[in-house]
Amino acid sequence: MAYAIISRKNWGARAPRSRYTVTWSQRTEFFVHHTAGPKTQTVKAIQAYHLDGNGWSDVGYNFLVDELGTIYEGRGWCVVGAHCPDHNTSGESVAYIGDDNPTEAAKQAIAWLYGEASRRAGRTLRLLGHGDRYATDCPGPRLQAWVNAGMPLKTATPKPKPFDxxxxxxxxxxxxxxxxxxxxxxxxxxxxxxxxxxxxxxxxxxxxxxxxxxxxxxxxxxxxxxxxxxxxxxxxxxxxxxx
Ligand SMILES: [Zn+2]
Known part of the structure; x- marks a missing residue:
């Protein structure tokens, strides 16, 4: 299934302090993060924390996904993020809003974003967890293991064959x-x-x-x-x- 991404306008984003764009040819990686905060935290609150608490120019991630599998536009596809030092130009990023144990719906959305990013880039991006390129606990052992396993998804249970x-x-x-x-x-x-x-x-x-x-x-x-x-x-x- 294709996903409708909740735009910045629709979640009520504040304007970024600055914004640098990249081209798809510069993108080679796709990073998975978690916010390590409550799964009920709003994208607006996360942006406020990154702007006012961290002093960043905007919410750090390119995209965010909540437990229902809703995808929110963070900085967006071709904008330099603030999610992993030395990899903000080369790396597209998504953060799961919550801990390292996302729901299946969230996993589906994250996997879709990865596929969509690779499709837009015209090649398969290298799939990484934050911890693969930086000394951090993010995205947590379970989410990191899922990413390293290639983001396997549960397939729908096959329907029993109708009685003939x-x-x-x-x-x-x-x-x-x-x-x-x-x-x-x-x-x-x-x-x-x-x-x-x-x-x-x-x-x-x-x-x-x-x-x-x-x-x-x-x-x-x-x-x-x-x-x-x-x-x-x-x-x-x-x-x-x-x-
Ligand atoms: Zn991270």
């Missing part, structure tokens, strides 16, 4: 060939008649005869099956007109 009564029926039917006798041969006999097969005049309806075999081979030919004249799991559905 025709499949269940076919599984119960015996494989029949020339010479076989019995009740199910009658089924083949009358299904062939029902399919307007005219070669059964005078044929015994309880024995699988050469005439039955020829009729089955005709159906198999029309269905693109091997023409062995044997009524098995592939031919039964054709005979029953459920395939």
């Amino acid at each position: 009564p025709s499949e269940a029926l076919v599984k119960k039917l015996p494989t029949l060939r020339k010479g076989d006798k019995g009740w199910h041969v009658k089924t083949v006999h009358y299904l062939l008649l029902a399919r307007d097969y005219g070669g059964l005049d005078g044929a015994d309806d309880t024995t699988f005869t050469e005439a039955h075999k020829a009729g089955v081979q005709g159906l198999q030919a029309a269905a693109g099956l091997k023409q062995d004249g044997v009524v098995g799991p592939l031919t039964w559905p054709v005979l029953l007109r459920i395939a």
Whole structure:
């Protein structure tokens, strides 16, 4: 899925004190951080802390993601950040708002941002945790391990296959060939008649005869099956007109 990024205007960002842009050709890395603060902290509050507490020119990160997987524009795609010394020009950055144990929704959003950054850069950016390039506890052991593992995501649980009564029926039917006798041969006999097969005049309806075999081979030919004249799991559905 694609994400709508909450713009600076929409979260009520203050104007940056200064702003330096980079080109995508200068971007080679993608950094994952965490804010190590409460997961309820607003982007506005984080920006205020970076502006007024740290004296930075703006919120430090290029993007922020909350526990619901909402993506907020920090400095934005092609702006030099303040998130990792010596890597603010080369590195795009995202911070998870909270500790080092993001929700699956947040992980999905972070992984999407990484893919989107690589797509915009036109190449796969090197994926890093803050701790890979700076002596810091950020983004914490669990988030760092997830990043180092290549950001694996839980795939949706596969839906159980819906019950198919025709499949269940076919599984119960015996494989029949020339010479076989019995009740199910009658089924083949009358299904062939029902399919307007005219070669059964005078044929015994309880024995699988050469005439039955020829009729089955005709159906198999029309269905693109091997023409062995044997009524098995592939031919039964054709005979029953459920395939
Ligand atoms: Zn960090």
